[in-house]
Amino acid sequence: MxxxxxxxxxxxxxxxxxxxxxxxxxxxxxxxxxxxxxxxxxxxxxxxxxxxxxxxxxxxxxxxxxxxxxxxxxxxxxxxxxxxxxxxxxxxxxxxxxxxxxxxxxxxxxxxxxxxxxxxxxxxxxxxxxxxxxxxxxxxxxxxxxxxxxxxxxxxxxxxxxxxxxxxxxxxxxxxxxxxxxxxxxxxxxxxxxxxxxxxxxxSPEGFSQFTRLGVTPTPMSRVAISQSYAFRCADDRLLAIHLSSVEKFWLAFVNALAHPELLEDERFKTPALRTQHYALISELVSQIFAQHPYAEWEKRLTQADVPFAPVKSVPEVMQDPQVQQLQxxxxxxxxxxxxxxxxxxxxxxxxxxxxxxxxxxxxxxxxxxxxxxxxxx
Structure with a gap:
């Protein structure tokens, strides 16, 4: 075959x-x-x-x-x-x-x-x-x-x-x-x-479905807000990407990794729909938190909390990645x-x-x- x-x-x-x-x-x-x-x-x-x-x-x-x-x-x-x-x-x-x-x-x-x-x-x-x-x-x-x-x-x-x-x-x-x-x-x-x-x-069928079903015209932020996808800069200037989706356990794990439990008590972030609505605010607040520690610290915390994340890698870095080398x-x-x-x-x-x-x-x-x-x- x-x-x-x-x-x-x-x-x-x-x-x-x-x-x-x-x-x-x-x-x-x-x-x-x-x-x-x-x-x-x-x-x-x-x-x-x-x-x-x-x-x-x-x-x-x-x-x-x-x-x-x-x-x-x-x-x-x-x-x-x-x-x-x-x-x-x-x-x-x-x-x-x-x-x-x-x-x-x-x-x-x-x-x-x-x-x-x-x-x-x-x-x-x-x-x-x-x-x-x-x-x-x-x-x-x-x-x-x-x-x-x-x-x-x-x-x-x-x-x-x-x-x-x-x-x-x-x-x-x-x-x-x-x-x-x-x-x-x-x-x-x-x-x-x-x-x-x-x-x-x-x-890109999702955008047309949104418009025809809900009357919503998609923008560059529409999908990332719904999927709760973010990019953050760490203290050592490394970038990483987060994708929380709408699964509640990932939001809880994410906040736990951030060590900022007050985010769980914030009424604006209580549900996936509210987090979508306040996507820009979450991004702004969390960006300040990520800027406090280098990538290695965040990699340790996010991995332990089982949060879907990855560093933003250049082409040369991709070729040296251990998982990529395993896949060959x-x-x-x-x-x-x-x-x-x-x-x-x-x-x-x-x-x-x-x-x-x-x-x-x-x-x-x-x-x-x-x-x-x-x-x-x-």
Whole structure:
């Protein structure tokens, strides 16, 4: 079961992030993924740090093969046709209408390969007033409502890793797996459509439920107030995060760890609903308490009280964390041109095993000659 998708051939026409992530997830499950790239520069993600092999590209393209094809040329289209005829999955994140303009409409694809699962990832879908607009992570975050639940309106700074891109790639892989399973019953392929706007909306259902059921428009503080999530700075400047949820025992344990029993007697904090209402006040009061002791003291107290907490760790600190080292999510791959590379296992075990993780992200056109020979391409 570690090679759950062994025997599945995926042709990826993917650039930057959404389709490459979906393709990598399928590759991590054992599928063979051939990444089709333009002869001049390939995937634009390659160029983020020069030499056509950026860490950004390497992070999203392990376990793949690379072939260079110019899809604007007749020979490139003929070669792609041969690949599609042998493929189980075709994956692209072109804008709506691009693939049909290249000569690969749904009708053509079905004639070429009736068993093909074609996953099309777009920014806004194939129809509607925004269908021709360009879309990237920040655009999808903004228009889906996710940004309004993350940004401080007084200091609107976008930060952190790509969310909408990653979310969309995951939903694409999810849809492809469902279509492949359905093909086992019907013998027929299917078109899978995923767009960044819908995927981002689906990733945050709670806010829309709050609005439609309660008439409450979520803000960046809505969820953290309900979940009683906090971040505090200790006396030695270390940051830690607390998540008390609505479970009463955690509030009691938290106050016990603080050694400030008067908080239990405060009528404003008697119930979860009241603590949600007075979230900002609790944060202000408790921040002053945390500033009195270094992190080591708080780690001891919170651990003994069984409070859900963690230090806010940087990327280097994460890699040295004892629990992370126990889980062993990181591994190294030797690349003949770029040396030792660090990669991340798929975070899913099947039958107790992680699956195949052998190939570093390919250099541009690394497998062109072998693939051309195997598939009798021009």
């Amino acid at each position: 570690k090679d759950a998708l062994q025997g599945i051939l995926v042709i990826e026409l993917g650039t930057v992030l959404t389709a490459p992530l979906a393709g990598m997830m399928l590759a991590d499950l054992g599928a063979r993924v051939i990444k089709v790239e333009h002869p001049e520069g390939g995937d634009p993600f390659r160029r983020h740090a020069g030499k056509l092999y950026s860490p950004h590209f390497a992070a999203y393209n392990r376990n793949k093969e690379s072939i260079q094809l110019d899809l604007q040329s007749e020979s490139g289209k003929a070669d792609l046709t041969k690949l599609i005829q042998r493929a189980d999955v075709l994956l692209d994140n072109f804008r709506a209408g691009v693939l049909p303009r290249l000569g690969f409409s749904d009708e053509v694809l079905k004639k070429l390969n009736p068993r093909l699962v074609h996953c099309s990832i777009t920014g806004f879908g194939a129809e509607g007033p925004y269908k021709d607009r360009p879309c990237y992570d920040a655009v999808a975050l903004a228009i889906s409502g996710l940004a309004s639940q993350k940004l401080d309106p007084e200091n609107p700074v976008l930060n952190g890793p790509s969310l909408s891109d990653n979310i969309t790639g995951m939903y694409a892989a999810y849809g492809i797996l469902g279509a492949l399973h359905g093909r086992e019953r019907t013998g027929e392929g299917a078109r899978v459509e995923v767009n960044m706007l819908e995927a981002s909306i689906a990733f 999510p990181f591994y190294t791959i030797q690349h003949p041109e770029h040396g030792e590379l660090t990669a991340i296992h798929r975070p899913v075990k099947i039958g107790g095993q992680r699956g195949p993780s052998e190939l570093a992200a390919p250099v541009l056109g690394e497998h062109s000659a072998a693939i051309r020979q195997e598939f009798a391409l021009s």
